[in-house]
Amino acid sequence: MSTAINHSSSIGLDLQTIVVLTVEGLDEFVARLRALGYEVMGPTLRDGAIVPGPVNSSKDLPRGVHDLQSPGSYRVMREDDGEIFGWAVGPGSWKNEYFPPSQVMWRSEIVGDTLVFRQPDRSHALLAIVGARPCDVAALRILDHVLEEGVHRDSRYSERRDSNFIAVVECASPADTCFCASMKSGPGIDEDFDVALTELNDELGHRFIARIGSPRGADVLSSVSTRPANELDLEARALLLETASRAMSRSLPFDEVANLLARNVEHPRWLDVAERCLSCGNCTSVCPTCFCSDVHDTTDTSGAIERRRTWSSCFDLEHSYLHGGSVHESSSSRYRQWMTHKLSTWWDQFDSTGCVGCGRCIVWCPVGIDITEEVAAIAAHDQARVAVPSRPGAS
Ligand code: SF4
Numbered sequence: 423m424s425t426a427i428n429h430s431s432s433i434g435l436d437l438q439t440i441v442v443l444t445v446e447g448l449d450e451f452v453a454r455l456r457a458l459g460y461e462v463m464g465p466t467l468r469d470g471a472i473v474p475g476p477v478n479s480s481k482d483l484p485r486g487v488h489d490l491q492s493p494g495s496y497r498v499m500r501e502d503d504g505e506i507f508g509w510a511v512g513p514g515s516w517k518n519e520y521f522p523p524s525q526v527m528w529r530s531e532i533v534g535d536t537l538v539f540r541q542p543d544r545s546h547a548l549l550a551i552v553g554a555r556p557c558d559v560a561a562l563r564i565l566d567h568v569l570e571e572g573v574h575r576d577s578r579y580s581e582r583r584d585s586n587f588i589a590v591v592e593c594a595s596p597a598d599t600c601f602c603a604s605m606k607s608g609p610g611i612d613e614d615f616d617v618a619l620t621e622l623n624d625e626l627g628h629r630f631i632a633r634i635g636s637p638r639g640a641d642v643l644s645s646v647s648t649r650p651a652n653e654l655d656l657e658a659r660a661l662l663l664e665t666a667s668r669a670m671s672r673s674l675p676f677d678e679v680a681n682l683l684a685r686n687v688e689h690p691r692w693l694d695v696a697e698r699c700l701s702c703g704n705c706t707s708v709c710p711t712c713f714c715s716d717v718h719d720t721t722d723t724s725g726a727i728e729r730r731r732t733w734s735s736c737f738d739l740e741h742s743y744l745h746g747g748s749v750h751e752s753s754s755s756r757y758r759q760w761m762t763h764k765l766s767t768w769w770d771q772f773d774s775t776g777c778v779g780c781g782r783c784i785v786w787c788p789v790g791i792d793i794t795e796e797v798a799a800i801a802a803h804d805q806a807r808v809a810v811p812s813r814p815g816a817s
Pocket residue numbers: 705708709710711764776777778779780781782783784793
C-alpha cells in the first residue's frame with residue numbers, strides 16, 4: 423500500500439497561473455518532489471535507448487540526447503544543444519510501472535500441517551513521473567478505464583496509480599513514426615496532469631513553461647524558483663506545438679478507422695501482412711495500452727506454490743485457446759485481432775480508441791510493419807461487404 427503525501431494547503435499559485443522555470447528550477451522541482459516523499463522517475467538513457475528510470479536531479483535526464491526512429495529502427499544521438507526532452511518516445515512506456523510485465527499474485531507454503539497463503543509486500547513510495555509524454559498520459563487514461571474503472575478493478579494497478587504525480591512534457595520532437603496529432607493525444611496536452619512543462623530553447627534562453635493542472639501541482643511549483651510567463655513565452659509554445667504537429671507525416675483517420683476495419687474483416691491485406699508478420703509480439707509489449715495477461719502457477723517439492731501474472735499477447739497461440747484449440751490459428755487472424763481491437767472493437771468495449779499514436783509498434787516491429795500503412799492499404803481497397811452500425815467516435 424502507498425502512503426498519502428500531505429501537500430500544503432496554503433498554495434501560492436492557482437490553476438490559471440503559467441510560470442517559467444530555468445533548468446536549475448527543474449532541479450528544484452525534482453528536489454521538492456523527493457523532499458515530499460515521492461519516488462521520482464523519468465526518462466533516462468540506458469543501453470542506447472531512452473527508458474523510464476530513477477531521477478534524482480535533472481542530471482539523470484537525457485540531456486543533449488535525440489532519437490531517430492523509423493519502421494524497425496531506433497537509435498539515439500548526441501547534440502550540443504543541451505535540450506533535455508528533445509526526443510519522442512522510447513521503447514518503455516509508463517504502463518510498466520503500474521502493470522509490470524511479471525508480478526507475483528500470491529505465494530503459499532506449508533507451515534506445520536497448514537497451507538498458508540501470503541500476498542507479496544505491496545507497500546511502496548508514491549510515484550512522481552517527470553517527463554511523461556502527452557501520448558503516454560492518454561494511454562494511462564485508457565488503462566485507467568480498463569483496469570481501474572471497469573467491473574473488474576485491478577487493485578495492484580490502482581494502488582500504484584492512485585495519488586501519483588504526473589509532470590508531463592509536451593512534445594517538440596516527434597519521431598518519423600509518431601501520429602499522435604491524428605489520434606487527438608498530442609503533441610500538446612490540456613488535462614490529466616499535475617504540471618505540464620514545455621521546453622523552450624531559443625534566443626530567449628533554455629527554459630520550461632509550466633502550466634498547473636492540480637492543487638498539488640500548484641503546491642510543488644510554489645516552492646520552486648519561477649517567473650510569470652509572458653506573451654513571448656506563450657507565442658513560442660504555440661509555434662512549437664504547431665510545428666511539431668505539422669512535422670508528423672503519419673496519421674490515422676480517427677473518425678473513420680473503426681468502421682473501416684469492421685467492414686473489412688475479410689480484406690486480402692490481412693493475408694498480405696501475415697506474410698511479413700513474425701508473430702513475435704513485440705508490438706504488444708511496447709504498446710502503452712495493451713493489457714492482456716495470463717497467470718501461471720509454479721510448485722516445488724516442499725509444497726510451496728507461487729502464482730505469477732505475466733503479460734500475454736494476442737500474437738501467442740495460447741492467447742485464444744479455448745476448449746479444443748486456438749481460435750486465432752493463423753498469423754493473419756492474430757494480426758487482425760490485434761489491430762481491429764486497438765482501432766475498432768475497443769470502442770465497443772471501452773468507448774474509446776485503444777491507440778494513442780505513439781508509433782512504438784512501428785519502430786519495434788523487427789520487420790517494420792506499420793499500422794498506419796496497413797490501415798491505408800485497407801482503405802485504398804475498402805471491401806464494404808458488411809454494413810455495420812455506427813460506433814462512437816465514427817463520423
Ligand atoms: S497501437 Fe502502436 S501506435 Fe497505437 S498506442 Fe499501441 S504502440 Fe502506440
